[in-house]
Amino acid sequence: MPDAVLSNQGTNKPIPLTNKPFSPEDETALREALKRCSPSAFESAVQFRKTGNAEHVPAVVIGIIERFVEPDLRIKLKDADDDLRLIEDLGIDSLTMMEIVILVEDVLQMTINNDELRNLRTVGDVKTFIDCKIRGLALPKPTKFIPIEHIGAVMPVQPPFLFLNEASVSSTAANGKYRITGQEFFLQGHFKDNPVMPASIMLEALGQLAVLYLLEGAPTEAGKVVSPQSIFFTGCEGVRAHRICKPGDILSLSIKPKRMKMPLATFEGAIRVGQEKAVIAEEITLTFLIVDAAIAPVSINGSSAHAENLDGSPGAPATGVTPLRVAMNATG
């Protein structure tokens, strides 16, 4: 298999389809390689190898993962959502992951580096990763923890209107935390002698997490970025508040992209306090623009960046580091 060593390392150019057509010998080899996978995985692999159409890739990848999962756990893959975890839910250890990768490399004729594997934690991570490889997109960013300093540096919205103390962002989701300190200015009037976090602010916090996702997690082509100045709220659907949140509560925020096609990105979001549901938003939609990385200003301290907030007021102008310190202290 001389073309199996197609080097895709580093550059991550789109996988060039082999110059020679998909031969009967290739099909035999493919059938042998996938002999323990479902017929649909094999069919999808044939289609991919013939056409290069990346739409067939998820079926191949799921078929290969399924083949390496113990039979009694395979049922989980049947209606797998992308959050299904490889280690915890499917019992796949790092050695099995390597077996999966070697078969994927062989079947899809691509090369995957060891260090690219380390951050693949969920079925969604794997699908996204391989899809990006095939389409030549920048590799998905691994789930990364974003401390308050970095949140403050990249977000167009700033204290005292920033409602994230910490966050982690992957290519498929973002999670964040915000502790209601009781010092928030609006709690003085909301309500009289009874500080309750406004539901609109909680929705704002979810929106901010979605903004962070667009800036830090959303897959973009190499050399392209989401412009921080381009992100604005457009609408939301199915918002329900389930629990009153008060000073001392720690809001656990999570958002997941549902659809993303420039200029609109739609997310679902939820806030919990401990195990209790606080707010659900079926859809939060933001507008955004993708620009060349070179022309996007490096946003530090949000000096040039601002965003329309939920209530339509302009984002707080940069006010130096002091409010950021306040926000940092809030995590304590």
Added chain:
Amino acid sequence: MPRVFITGLGFVTSIGNDAATVSRSLRELRHGFEVFPPFQTPEIPVKVIGTIKDFATNSPDPEDWAFPANYKIKRELLRTMAPNGLYGQCAMLQAVADARLTEPDISNPHTGLYAASGGSPYLLHYHNDRLNKVGVMRCSPLGIVASIAGTLNFNLIAAFKIQGSSCGFSSACASSAHALGFALDDLKLGRQKRMFVVGAEDGNLDAILPFAGMRTLSLQTDPNLASRPFDAARDGFVGTGGGVALVLETEEEVVRRGVTPYAEVLGWGQASDGWNVAISHPEGSGSAAAMTLALRASGVAPEQVDYVNAHATSTLIGDISEARALRSVFQDSALRPAVSSTKALTGHGLSLAGVMESAFCALAIREGFMPGNAHLTKLDPECAGINILRTTENTPPKIVIKNSSGFGGANVALVFKRVA
């Protein structure tokens, strides 16, 4: 020092894949030889091996293998196994059930496992071949643990979640006898309370055929005549594979669990020939010294020994050398002890041999018989002067010696005693 007993056995051998079948084969002298299809080409002069029935492991992909349905082995375990790993695993499962061990009995700091196999030349060859063909980054990440020497212990220690002592032994055909001896030491010294001892070999073309290059394999084409230890017409050994597992426990554990042991392991001895890398000492000096040391360690006089399960593999030099060793230890007594080589039935299991034949001794002791030395038509005069059993005797042996010898001139003798 605590007394040590054998409390469980498991067999995947050419003469049976469970204790009952093995026992019947030993009593009725039924051999396990067949013409081996991969040897049936003109350039291969050897034709017969001791085959493992009901197992098919002739694929480098363990998921292609077939084995009896009562063994449930997850892919996660199977993927790192060589054929000898599968045999060892099945033997272990039998031994665990036979000794009535529960999971906490197996996985704790006081229970260890010693194993012996020659690795898997078959898979080593396959994986290195792939490495050259498709490049190292497309090779199975598990090729190493499935193939190198030690693959048996790596796999079993992980599969059974062993937390105590663990080690692999590599002294060729004395390997698993060494493993048993050192396991006994661990128990006698109070380091462990329970030890598994496992031997296993692939027993396929890659494992056996290289011995033809040494001219040590029998060229017989008739399975009934191929393995003839001590016979004047013997012409080499017949290879075999399989797996055997044996459970050793201290008296305290035997009493605590209320199990009936097969036999007591009294002691062991080892000594080396100091002679040649592959040829045994002509006078059997190392083997004699090992037996003498084993008897001394066991507090047993030579005349108390009822039965010796000989190492005798059916090679020209080796059998004579062992006969001389036996004559020297037992002072030319032509009557005692009774001697036989069960390799006449099984073939030579290489690293597996010592523990396999020790397990045969345990069966014979508990069930009260001494297996005959099959296929002995005309005794080699050089092997005369010892009481070689022509047929199985239904006399219960009280004290039994098991001999094993390996390349380099390594010799091991183990002493077993009937539980009164």
